[in-house]
Amino acid sequence: MTGSCHQVDSEVADASATPISPEKAFHRIALVGAPNCGKTALFNALTGKRQKVANYPGVTVERKFGRFKTQSGNVFSLIDLPGTYSLRARSPDEEVTRDVVLGRFAGEKRPDFLLCVADSTNLRLSLRLVLELKHVGLPMMLVLNMADIAAKRGFVIDVAAMERLLGIPVTTAVAVRGGGVCALADRLDRLAVEDLPRGEIVWQPPSSADLRGLLRETDAVIRAAVRHPQTRDALTAKLDAVLLHPVFGLMALFAVMFVMFQAVFVGAAPAMDAIDSGFTALGDLAKAHLPTGLLQSFIVDGVIAGVGSVVIFLPQILILFLCILLLEDFGYMARAAFLMDRIMGGAGLHGRAFIPLLSSFACAIPGIMAARVIDQRRDRLTTILVAPLMTCSARIPVYTLIISAFIPNRYLWGWASLQGLVMFGLYAAGIASALAVSFAAKKLFWREAPIPPFMLELPDYKVPQAKSVALGLATRAGSFLTRAGTTIFAIMVLIWFLASFPAPPPGASGPAIDYSYAAAIGRFIEPVLQPIGFNWQIAMALVPGMAAREVAVAALGTVYSISGGGDVSSGVASVLAGKWSLATALAFLAWYVFAPQCASTLAVIRRETGSTRMMLVAFFYMLALAYAASFLVYHVTVMLASG
């Protein structure tokens, strides 16, 4: 794709073996540019698959790093800095860009060279940034990306004039197809042997007068060096006529969401079943080959079941992120935010919170991860805090069990299933509480803080590139499996330990779990849960339920000594119907609407916010809501039943 002019460096870690003379050389290049300029495509074209994505220490900003080797043997390291319109940083991502460029960032060496990227069809905001970057004292070069689209649309750019006016080297590229990448690498080779002046940092946060001056200067450069048609991209104009239409646009958005949901639920089902049966088979295999006892229990119930319960979410996460990446690269995400901003704004949520919250209906984990698209910290935190209130798919088994056991299978008005209505009510309660919590957060915590403005660029639509989507997907899958996987797995092992130790005394009659620490914890917390109508069996089931909500169903089965095999949940349902009061059952449902009943979600909140405090805030506010709601439901039901 990129020809043989440069090669992606995989083995060459030792940059000293290159012909650049060390005192003049630059090795570290940083890519800088406005959002949507195709910077990442250029990064991919230069570094190929040999790139590393990690987080900067202390912040949840992705650090994308790679190396490449040019034909003359120079090795350059390349770092892809977060896109920004200005060095006057406003989000954590933009702060990283500013601090790295200025050499203030503790976790990153200052680059030797800036490679600025601009979208040739939308030069104005990019060039203004270039003029600002000239104040940071680093040698730099401008890449006019998407040169093919610009040419097709009738832009004529005088590159020589632009070099003269900007005072820096300028080259053109079509990064998505690797075009111009050879010329770019050659240019870097030639620049690397020159003695490039490295100036003083004279950058100061620009005032509005400075910004005006820079933008006017930009306009002068464009007038002198670019002939361009004052027309919009025809395809974008046509699509937006429908997709941003006040009525049809919303309908299209809901249609897109519907398809996405179907894909996540229906599309992931076969893969999830396959993973489930795979892990079950693996468990059976381990059971058959290991002697009964502690080791077997640890391997089967702890390790295999624990890992399986994490990995099973992978198909949903992949499909969801595939949809999100495609929509993002296509340019639709900014449109979705535009359409939803006013609708969500009433509850104090940003338009961009729409996608993460919607994703949380499948599972809060990808939902919370998707909140990365929100650049304002305040809006992002609110979104992450309320995402777990959306009814995720793991609650469905629990809801179904309790509803089938306690809600009569009747039809109201001859057509509305009572059971269906309760299910719908539980979903509605989740949505309403998420909106209420974000509204309350707005009034309580952010009252002093200004309402962040909604200002974002609507980029032209672009055909998503398979390669960049695949890379993005692989990165996300990897980060989910490794980082969340390790935390979640550790918690699974802990829960297995609590449910398995100490072993029942010889000759014990009850189920083994009755003698475990989990049961002790259940009995210990029972007094606290009594006011909301829970008995110690429920309290105990909540312990393994922390691993995954639906595990509580199996745990209740174990507690009530229902023999395994066959359909466990229907057996549980009939037993529960005999043992629990209606008030207890409804209180249990209310608990499940709110409770922070999923260790994985809490782990992801911690990871994504980089803050243990935020995780604790989420945990305790949901716990408080769950307790209050169950208390209310329990006592109102008891009152109505006796009155």
Add this chain to the structure above:
Amino acid sequence: MRGDFSAAAKVSTPLGRAALGYSGHVVAIDPGVGHGLSADEMERRLIELGFVEGSNVEILHEGLIGRDPIAVRVNGSTVALRRREAMAILVK
């Protein structure tokens, strides 16, 4: 800017009040109150998105509720913003 503004105000309107399809150019950036940011910060953000005196603007799209937010074409890029923020952009 203030001097320009009082003269310009007689013939200009805030972009936030302009109808769908409006086309004109920016005569002044006057970030008053009514949005969450300081006037200076608001002014700088608008300039960073390309709104400066003389820029050509056109309202391309608007939302359903309260005809808000709006999508504005400004010198070759398209920017979405709320009408409340667009009140700071005086156009003619």
